[in-house]
Amino acid sequence: MKSLKVFLVASFLMLLTMGLASAQNPAYGTSFITSVTFQNVTTENKAANVIFYFYAEGSGTPVEVPVTLPANAGSSLYIGGLAQLPSNFSGSAVLSSDQPIVATLVQIPQSTTVKNRPLSNGFSTTASQATIATVLKNRFNTSTKFSVQNADTGAVDITVTFYNADDVNAAPVVVNSSNVPAGSSKSYDAGTIGQLPSPFNGSAIVSAVKAGTTTPANIVSSALELSTNGNAATAFEGVSAGAQTVFMPSALCQRFNATTFYAVTNTSQTDPTSITVTYDNGKTETKDIGAGKKASVNTCDVNDPGYSGSATITSTATDIVVLGKASGGALLTAFLGESAGSTKLALPYVRWTADGTFNNQSRQRGFIAIQNVGNSDATNLTVKYLNKNGVVVGTHSLGTLASKAKTNSTALNACASSPCTDNNLLEFGYPEGNGGGFGGSVIVESTGSPVVAVVRIASVTDAGQVAEDYNGIPVQ
Numbered sequence: 001m002k003s004l005k006v007f008l009v010a011s012f013l014m015l016l017t018m019g020l021a022s023a024q025n026p027a028y029g030t031s032f033i034t035s036v037t038f039q040n041v042t043t044e045n046k047a048a049n050v051i052f053y054f055y056a057e058g059s060g061t062p063v064e065v066p067v068t069l070p071a072n073a074g075s076s077l078y079i080g081g082l083a084q085l086p087s088n089f090s091g092s093a094v095l096s097s098d099q100p101i102v103a104t105l106v107q108i109p110q111s112t113t114v115k116n117r118p119l120s121n122g123f124s125t126t127a128s129q130a131t132i133a134t135v136l137k138n139r140f141n142t143s144t145k146f147s148v149q150n151a152d153t154g155a156v157d158i159t160v161t162f163y164n165a166d167d168v169n170a171a172p173v174v175v176n177s178s179n180v181p182a183g184s185s186k187s188y189d190a191g192t193i194g195q196l197p198s199p200f201n202g203s204a205i206v207s208a209v210k211a212g213t214t215t216p217a218n219i220v221s222s223a224l225e226l227s228t229n230g231n232a233a234t235a236f237e238g239v240s241a242g243a244q245t246v247f248m249p250s251a252l253c254q255r256f257n258a259t260t261f262y263a264v265t266n267t268s269q270t271d272p273t274s275i276t277v278t279y280d281n282g283k284t285e286t287k288d289i290g291a292g293k294k295a296s297v298n299t300c301d302v303n304d305p306g307y308s309g310s311a312t313i314t315s316t317a318t319d320i321v322v323l324g325k326a327s328g329g330a331l332l333t334a335f336l337g338e339s340a341g342s343t344k345l346a347l348p349y350v351r352w353t354a355d356g357t358f359n360n361q362s363r364q365r366g367f368i369a370i371q372n373v374g375n376s377d378a379t380n381l382t383v384k385y386l387n388k389n390g391v392v393v394g395t396h397s398l399g400t401l402a403s404k405a406k407t408n409s410t411a412l413n414a415c416a417s418s419p420c421t422d423n424n425l426l427e428f429g430y431p432e433g434n435g436g437g438f439g440g441s442v443i444v445e446s447t448g449s450p451v452v453a454v455v456r457i458a459s460v461t462d463a464g465q466v467a468e469d470y471n472g473i474p475v476q
Helices: 357-358
Strands: 002-014 034-042 046-054 063-069 074-078 088-098 103-110 119-121 127-136 142-150 157-163 171-182 183-191 198-208 219-227 234-238 246-254 259-266 271-279 283-287 294-296 307-315 321-330 346-347 363-370 378-387 394-402 406-408 440-447 451-461 465-472
Touching: 002 103, 002 142, 002 219, 034 063, 034 088, 034 307, 063 074, 088 103, 088 183, 103 234, 119 465, 127 259, 127 283, 127 321, 142 157, 142 171, 142 198, 171 183, 198 219, 198 294, 234 465, 246 321, 246 357, 246 406, 259 271, 259 283, 259 307, 283 294, 307 321, 307 406, 321 465, 346 451, 363 378, 363 394, 363 440, 394 406, 440 451
Parallel strands: 119 234
Antiparallel strands: 002 088, 034 074, 034 103, 046 063, 046 088, 103 119, 127 142, 127 198, 142 183, 142 219, 157 171, 157 198, 219 234, 246 259, 246 307, 259 294, 259 321, 271 283, 271 307, 346 440, 363 406, 363 451, 378 394, 378 440, 451 465
16 A cells, blocks of 8 residues: 555544533534545546544554545545444544545534534645644634644654734743654643633644654644634634745625635744735735734725635745635635645535525535636636546536636536536535435646635525635645
8 A cells, every 4th residue: 555644633523412402502512523525536547445544632543444435536434423433532533545535524513503514624744833823712702622633653742832913912822742642633622721811812833843852743733613602613724834925715805795804824933024915806905913923804904895806915024824714694614825726626525406405404515716826827727526436427617717816616517508407416416416325526627827726615504604615635
């Protein structure tokens, strides 16, 4: 088997013996069960032999679960249905495969009121430092829970340094954890960390060394941001390396009932910087950010209501990490800015359904935003929709996309008829369009210039439409 691995962190699988009162808790008190959606992105037309290695938090002994995935296929593994794991399992996982794979975690709330499913991607690369772009403790009625996974070969010591965005004079808060086993994870709940003031609005920089040494060690990290008095729940990855230019495929000002906000974090712990936000309509905004600090950007600060586009954020002196959020009504999403694009992207988890099953709250819809991040046209831009067996059931041909411009795609755009009557696309990812079973994935390809993508998975609730975002994953 090849050494290809994908690290999965923030895999929260909690005890299911909840009464009705528990099921009606706000998002911060809600339990989640993880479903791992994963996609075989082979270039050799070969099935992938995958092994899931599950690590309970604090344990270096994995539980192995083998899975075979056909060439180009997408599937899911519902962790709550695995007999090999206890019902109160909480931890992380590593996927090992003999073919290239990508994976996205879907956190399914065990609640009668929390409907949104937080989404975050697995990692194929690791580093000794990660930035959590935003950390909240009882701020904006929200608190953050995040996990750090040891992606090294031996035990590691982890240091988390919190920076206060509301108080420029506040000293950083440092939390240390020792001897985290290889493959395992350490979880942090900002709501219960006594060293943090309440409320707290800031960010965190996480670093690791091999246990008992000063030698850097590899980690990955992922976060859940959860409402303390409502139903909002989002997820996002920690970023191992920032950049001085970051691309945001989605920028909205009171469009589609949502406005986009950006949390921009300075990854330097010693030097300040200045940022410029440039929207694809030419409008700009600048802000200063202290060392380790974050600044907030509201797309409506310089754009008129009804604006829908993309943004590019540049830093003058240091690397930055950017987290985007779309908010409006019951909607709250989270996605990461990208420092580079790719001419091929994989989207492991995409769905579409008819009006009836969407509006009756039983199924989801996926909306894809694509931005050209190169300095020339992206040509021959296509979005291929693949069923659970890896068969292309529809292609959305978008032609040419200008530099820094944005476009959109859904499964209906790949349908040959209007209105669509093809269940492969009208019920994309659902049993009617798959010959039985769940699973739908997408490949985005271009020539001439790299692109980035954000997928928004939306659901209807009694309070209005909710959604969560995740980023397209580059395919080498």
